[in-house]
Amino acid sequence: MKNLIGLTLVILLASHIAWKQWGRDSASSDLTTTQIQQLAASVKAEEVVMYSTTECPHCREAKGWLAQNGFAFTECNMSNDPRCEVEFKTYGADGTPFLVIRRGGKERHMKDGFDSDEFLAALRG
Numbered sequence: 001m002k003n004l005i006g007l008t009l010v011i012l013l014a015s016h017i018a019w020k021q022w023g024r025d026s027a028s029s030d031l032t033t034t035q036i037q038q039l040a041a042s043v044k045a046e047e048v049v050m051y052s053t054t055e056c057p058h059c060r061e062a063k064g065w066l067a068q069n070g071f072a073f074t075e076c077n078m079s080n081d082p083r084c085e086v087e088f089k090t091y092g093a094d095g096t097p098f099l100v101i102r103r104g105g106k107e108r109h110m111k112d113g114f115d116s117d118e119f120l121a122a123l124r125g
Helices: 002-023 033-042 057-068 082-090 116-124
Strands: 048-052 074-077 098-103 106-110
Touching (some): 033 116
Parallel strands (some): 048 074
Antiparallel strands (some): 048 098
C-alpha cells in the first residue's frame, strides 16, 4: 500500500510540473505580449504545419496556444488524411504534435512535442 501511495504522489508531482511547464504564460519567453502578437501577425499558415491526430490531447493544447496567441498554421490531421501520415513518416517523426516550421529560407522540426519558447525561437531565427 505504501508503494502505491508513493507512486501516486510521484505521478501527481510529475503531472503538476509538466502542467506548470505547459501552462506558463507566453510572456515567459524573452518576448513581450506585443512582440508575440506582432510575430504572430507576420506568420502565414503555410509556414507552420502541425501534424496531429484527432485523439491527441497535446495536439489540442498546442492548437489552443497557437489560436490564443493569433498564430496561423496548417493542420495535417493523420486521423483524417492518409497523405499526412505519409508525410509524417517521411520526416521520421514518432509523436504528435509534430511541427514543421518553414521561415526565412530555413526548415525546423519540433519533434519533442510543442514548447512555446522553442516555437517562438524557431520563428525568429
